Amino acid sequence: MAGVGLGTVQERAPGLVSLYKSAGVSLRKHGLAGQRAAVYLVVDYSGSMRDYYRDGSVQALADRVLGLSANLDDDGVVPVVFFSTDVDAVEDIALDNHRGRIDEIVSRLGRMGRTSYHLAMDEVLDHYLDSGADAPALVVFQTDGGPISRHAAERYLCKAARLPLFWQFVGFGDKRSNQFDFLRRLDGLAVPRHRVVDNAGFFHAGPDPRRVPDAELYDRLLGEFPQWLAAARARGIVRG
Template identity: 35%
Template structure:
């Protein structure tokens, strides 16, 4: 069984290292917090990564990130998706062992759509169509809602492009005024579509990060945590504060 405490210490070290790097430039980022969420592709092409334990390892790393002090709840929300999103699952230190195999037992893999699970995550975070009386979609929906104390950090894990590219781009632009950052992790690929998401214009702030790994399970913990945290900590947090999205 993975040592969650050791991994949480490594995650905390990555956060401290990034903060120190910015402090050396004269930038004080203060306290970094987040509600940690992971969205995981359940399309057929991901079969091998589920079978070899890579997806379970991803969940454990994200949980360790939560336990590192980034998220004071000590648990994470896991959103699996294929053509459609599945109901979210809560994972903590008492339920993580064997979680992925238990969840996927009897479930059929499908295709790949991003927008549905993104809408579900935004709604659960309180930034969906009914959040604060404002519509996520429609005129002026990209405008900030006002600062929140704890933003949402979404690690979005996928190994392929979605069928709903236009809907995904539209949603991310419209959600750019929300206190939610989308860190994409491309497994085995980094296609033009994900690069396009990372460089889209028309947003309140750049709310998308991108990193890719051939095999995340084979990536050292320190390298992994730095890769998924760097843009959130050093770019999005200061930009979101300046835009009035987070306190």
């Protein structure tokens, strides 16, 4: 078994049991039962995100990602990168401390800034490489808008395509907004012209992400991951 096991979740985080089970159903549906993967969460801390922290949307996403991670990794911990103009914090959320954890971290952070994707991406790359992990990584990257440097974000994504990390971007906000046109473009960058494999996906969770059903959220988070795994294994990026 790749994850921590249902018994451990029941003991350490009973509030996540339903999320853990729902994530497991989605993993099996996508042919990922028994798959090992490190899971990261990147969350936007720019000024326009204020209401999503206040209404619990970011905490809800963190809990759902932790429920998914508990199926894929056996440490019960998700590294969380908070970013705005710079990287604001790198913290862990774990089965033992998930309740109210986002609010607790944010209470120690400073002013909310702008949106620099590439700095958060660089932080994830460093963390993954420094960890010495041999499993692939699924990076859930949440934002409510486009980056201040599109060129830098695209360059980092294309460079990262040679590493065993898949970037699943999640948009919070109005589905009619053009703020997410760049992420749709990233999702469709040509292979192999721009990157060696398709290492990113994007889906829009809407203006109230908490209303997206758990099963749908997990299906969207995992929708492109199996295809990336197959392509990355074929290129020798992911081993095993």
